[in-house]
Amino acid sequence: MIRNKHKTSAVRITLSYLVLGFFVLVALFPVLQIFTVSLRPADRLLSTSLEIIPKNASLDNYVALFTERPFFLWLMNSTFVALVVTVTGVALASTCGYAFSRYHFIGKKFGLLSLLVTQMFPATMLLLPMYIMLVMLHLINTYIGIVVMYSATALPFCIWQMKGYYDTIPTSLEEAGTIDGCNQFQAFFKIILPLAAPALVITALFSFMASWTEYVVAAQILQDTEMWTLPLGLKSFESNMGSEWGLYGAASVIVTIPVVILFLSLSRWLVSGLTLGSVKG
Amino acid sequence: MNTNTLRHRLYVFVLVVPAFIVLFGVVIYPFFYNVVISLSNMNLRHIRDWRIVGLDQYVKVFTEPSQPDFYAVFLKTVIWTVVNLLFHVVIGVFLALVLNQKEIRGKAIFRAILILPWAVPQLIVALTWRGMFNYEYGAINLILTQWFGLPAVQWLKQPLEAFIAVIIANVWLGFPFMMVIALGALQSIPQELYEAADIDGASWYHKLKNITIPLIRPVMVPAITLGTIWTFNNLNIVWLVSNAGEPSDQTHLLVSFVYKAAFNFYRYGYGAALSIVIFFILLAFSLVFMRSSKATENVYS
Numbered sequence: 001m002i003r004n005k006h007k008t009s010a011v012r013i014t015l016s017y018l019v020l021g022f023f024v025l026v027a028l029f030p031v032l033q034i035f036t037v038s039l040r041p042a043d044r045l046l047s048t049s050l051e052i053i054p055k056n057a058s059l060d061n062y063v064a065l066f067t068e069r070p071f072f073l074w075l076m077n078s079t080f081v082a083l084v085v086t087v088t089g090v091a092l093a094s095t096c097g098y099a100f101s102r103y104h105f106i107g108k109k110f111g112l113l114s115l116l117v118t119q120m121f122p123a124t125m126l127l128l129p130m131y132i133m134l135v136m137l138h139l140i141n142t143y144i145g146i147v148v149m150y151s152a153t154a155l156p157f158c159i160w161q162m163k164g165y166y167d168t169i170p171t172s173l174e175e176a177g178t179i180d181g182c183n184q185f186q187a188f189f190k191i192i193l194p195l196a197a198p199a200l201v202i203t204a205l206f207s208f209m210a211s212w213t214e215y216v217v218a219a220q221i222l223q224d225t226e227m228w229t230l231p232l233g234l235k236s237f238e239s240n241m242g243s244e245w246g247l248y249g250a251a252s253v254i255v256t257i258p259v260v261i262l263f264l265s266l267s268r269w270l271v272s273g274l275t276l277g278s279v280k281g
Numbered sequence: 282m283n284t285n286t287l288r289h290r291l292y293v294f295v296l297v298v299p300a301f302i303v304l305f306g307v308v309i310y311p312f313f314y315n316v317v318i319s320l321s322n323m324n325l326r327h328i329r330d331w332r333i334v335g336l337d338q339y340v341k342v343f344t345e346p347s348q349p350d351f352y353a354v355f356l357k358t359v360i361w362t363v364v365n366l367l368f369h370v371v372i373g374v375f376l377a378l379v380l381n382q383k384e385i386r387g388k389a390i391f392r393a394i395l396i397l398p399w400a401v402p403q404l405i406v407a408l409t410w411r412g413m414f415n416y417e418y419g420a421i422n423l424i425l426t427q428w429f430g431l432p433a434v435q436w437l438k439q440p441l442e443a444f445i446a447v448i449i450a451n452v453w454l455g456f457p458f459m460m461v462i463a464l465g466a467l468q469s470i471p472q473e474l475y476e477a478a479d480i481d482g483a484s485w486y487h488k489l490k491n492i493t494i495p496l497i498r499p500v501m502v503p504a505i506t507l508g509t510i511w512t513f514n515n516l517n518i519v520w521l522v523s524n525a526g527e528p529s530d531q532t533h534l535l536v537s538f539v540y541k542a543a544f545n546f547y548r549y550g551y552g553a554a555l556s557i558v559i560f561f562i563l564l565a566f567s568l569v570f571m572r573s574s575k576a577t578e579n580v581y582s
Contacts, residue, residue, distance in 0.1 A: 009384070016379045020391050023376060027397050030409050030453065033420055037412070050423050096300035103293050111300070114308045119507070120563040122536045123516045125556040126307070128543050129314035135328065152307040159303070184292045213402030216516055220544055231404050235521075238408045245412065252405045263400035264393055267461065 034256070037249030038062070061250035070225065071233060071251060078229040081143060082211045085150045089158050089207030090200060092151070097162025097199075098188060102171065112163070118156040123216065126152055131220055141223045149217050154210040158203040165199035166192070198269045205266055213255065230255050318553035325547035338554035349533065351555075355562075358534045361448065362513045368452040369508060370501070373459025378493070380460075381467045392464070399457035407521035410450035411437070414522075440531035443523055447532060451518045455508070462504040466497035502574045509570070510563055516540055535559050 032052055039057040040047065047054065065071040099105075100112060118126075130149055131140075139145035169192060177187035193200070215231040222228055234255065237248035319338055323331040342351055349357075380391055398406070413420045414436035422433040436446045470492065478488050516536045523532035526541060533541070539559065543552030 013382070013384050016382060016385060019379050020376075020385075020395075023372075024391065024394050026453070027395050027457075029420070030406070030413060031397055031401060033413060034405065034409050048418060048423060050420065050427065092299065092303055095296055096303055099293075099296040099300045103297060105293070105297050107301070111304050114304065117564070118308050120510055120514075120560055120567060121312075122514050122539060122556050122559040122563075124536070124539045124543050124552055125315055125560055126311050127540075128549060128552055128556065129311040129318060131544075132318070132323075132328070132549065133314070152311070155303060155307050159300075184289065209402070213404045215404045216520060216540065234404065234408065238411070248408070248412075252409065256401055256405055259402055260397065260400045264396065267396055267400075 034249050034252045037245055038253050040246050061246040065247060065250050074228050074230050074233040078212060081146060081229055082208050084147050085211040086204050086207045088151050089154050090204050092155060093158035093162045093203045094200060096159045098166055100163040101166035115156040115160050140221055146221045150211040154207045158206055162199050162203060165196055169195050202269055205262060315553045315556060318549055319557050321550050323549040338550045341551055342555050342558055354533050354535055354538045361534055362509055364448055365451050365455060365512045366509055369455040369459045372456040374463045376460045377463035377467055396457045398454045403517040406454050407518050411522050414446045438528055443532045447519050447522045450522050463497060466500040470496045506567055506570055513563060
């Protein structure tokens, strides 16, 4: 009997590793594809071989990105936009979330509900009115325009998420702080904000990701090549698949690596932030 | 706390006012402006001199004989959402169950690799899959022909195949989210429950049905609701993999259909009306789904 049980569990574990192995291949394959394409020399861009390190692998595509294309400029543009959106997102979400968590005011319930409901807006529902507004204000093809757009799409979720996290911090902490002589601003900045660090990190990550690789909004707002952010550049390489596929691969690798590192190192908090945000309320 | 001093009120005011301004700017104003546009004849020619025309645009949404029409796209969107969610949840929960066995070594590494599809930016996921579906040079056809001796498939040039291609790309990117959520839920189930079940001689199937599923359910239901809304509204994948609805606008979901109407054909009034229709479809779904899952939850407990 015991022996039999050992045997079935050995079979089960072997099967488990096989399943995991299969899905590891599935998860890795497209990622390796990007990598492979980026290493292909110019005369072998359209190859029909499936090897991961191509013959005559070279870093020419990476060099070409920086020497022959405005890739560095797009990198700077994207970094600038993403940082401004991140700072705006963190500043507004941390304070608005706090207000929603700690105070009772008219319209609070409606406000919270409406933040949740924005998740059901199809992309065009925010995009179209705000786009027309930007046209009227002559803010098309400006960074102000795109920062406003990105903040508007990222903020509702970030505020909701911050509010959920503040709810888990007991109010007695602020009370203790005010007894010790802090005023309420100090209690918020010195006691509550440091405790909410994990949620702030998620808000920052979310705002950053919402802008760093966003394409459909950028395609409507940024028109000059010199204004472009990375996603627009990437798409332009992809459109000429024959000639610039290698550039696409190299650019994708450069864009993806920092995001993946950030994401993997923060994924634990990301999930707790998500579930807190959606379960609490 | 001295809650009624002037200073305290000022403090609350300073914190609450930005919240209201943000709420107004990013939710309330766009929503109502969208309603106004949907009742108008606004388009590229009438961007400044538009006028209110009543419900004309809504009538057009439901009756315009375009190719494809609203009902065909709606049906496709429902199929897309159901198929994707089914695969996301089944693969995600299954992998979580496999990964959560205590005998498995190297959990952290498996988890990190399996999470990759979620971590790679959607734009790059979409464009890379589009490259992989290329007829002559794409990896998918190369695998089919070189490894399995199957004929190559014209993935992106035929409506059905293009739709399947878009679904494959989205299934790939969506299962890690469900896996991570399910894994978190599984880890919070007390081990004693399984030990007690073992003593009672419960089978693997009974443990799954009577312990695991009821206990991960409260966490999975909100995740599935959120996943449904995200999938229904996912513009990136369908737009970029099918290159704006190719072949000849046959590969559209509601959200890409309305994006094309608004930004490629400049039909602002029509686009706004369709946006509102999509929003109410999702709102109705969420209310019904949340309510019915609450009802069954009560049956369980």
